[in-house]
Amino acid sequence: MDFAYADELNRTIRIVALKHRARAAALLADLGLYPGQEIVLLELDTLGPRKQAELAVSCECEPPTVSQLVRKLEIAGLITRQPSTTDARAIVVDLTDRGRALMGPLKSRWIELAEVTAAGLETTKPDELLSVVHELARSLCPAAALRLDQRFERRSECRQRTIN
């Protein structure tokens, strides 16, 4: 691979990463959330109460990160942390009513973020976009991509069919 291509690819991915996060930050700001926290909330909403260790896996970040995220979300009154009844080491995290009440607005911002992200597509179709980004994820972290596959099983099957 030549340097020019590599440079452009790396730079562009970096910009997408930076700006996607910045957009998220702007959209989440008036909910009192910082980017990263929304993942935890969305996770708890769709999968139910979970131990922090499980959250770390499904949020694709390390235990210390989830530890801090969860602490601040608890202070904000959006989640509860209760020691597990079956494992004295584990802590089970769940949404509070305030947290659940936030999910509506949060989900609509989440959709808005994706819309803004895909708004400038001209030659690329939505399915193709998802396919390409997903291949990137698979390339950079097979384990994470696999977890994404499991989560979005039906859609990814559809994509497989249209590709083959």
Added chain:
Amino acid sequence: MDFAYADELNRTIRIVALKHRARAAALLADLGLYPGQEIVLLELDTLGPRKQAELAVSCECEPPTVSQLVRKLEIAGLITRQPSTTDARAIVVDLTDRGRALMGPLKSRWIELAEVTAAGLETTKPDELLSVVHELARSLCPAAALRLDQRFERRSECRQRTIN
């Protein structure tokens, strides 16, 4: 747009962002660099000595960020900071010999990062990959995408031609 699509798109982009940065961190670690610093060095190498304000623009980050990056790179002995002769407010940053000596290894890691990133592509061709990611950048931050266009003028013209 439905929530399932938005969720998958946002999550996947987030994972790509996280893992791309993690890969960069791993590759840069034994050069004594942290991700973010390489951009400054690459910038100085290709564009020559520049004021911090200019670096902030071309590195796509804010002045305080560049201020800290530059301070640490100076401590590391990779760059110099000298007050501008024409503007008493400005500081001109340049590579030292040690910094220049690092560019070879740095560029090869940069290529390696892009190779790893694109290694898992099956159905997507390199040009298509760049095109899609670039459309994402354009969508999220037109100004940044425009600056990328100027930087990689020839390649982006080629892409335009193959698309139209």
Added chain:
DNA sequence: TACCTAAGATTAGGCGCCTAACTTCCAACC
């Protein structure tokens, strides 16, 4: 000349994210 807006840079403080090191507890094994 004096003024005043804007630009360049820094500091302070906060966020997510990481690794390394530590504590507590589970569970399997001798």
Added chain:
DNA sequence: GGTTGGAAGTTAGGCGCCTAATCTTAGGTA
């Protein structure tokens, strides 16, 4: 039943990145 290896969680410290506020200087205008 005591021992040991690993899992869950936290703390400490460091990184890039951000916004807001501050200071100094540049450069046009009254």
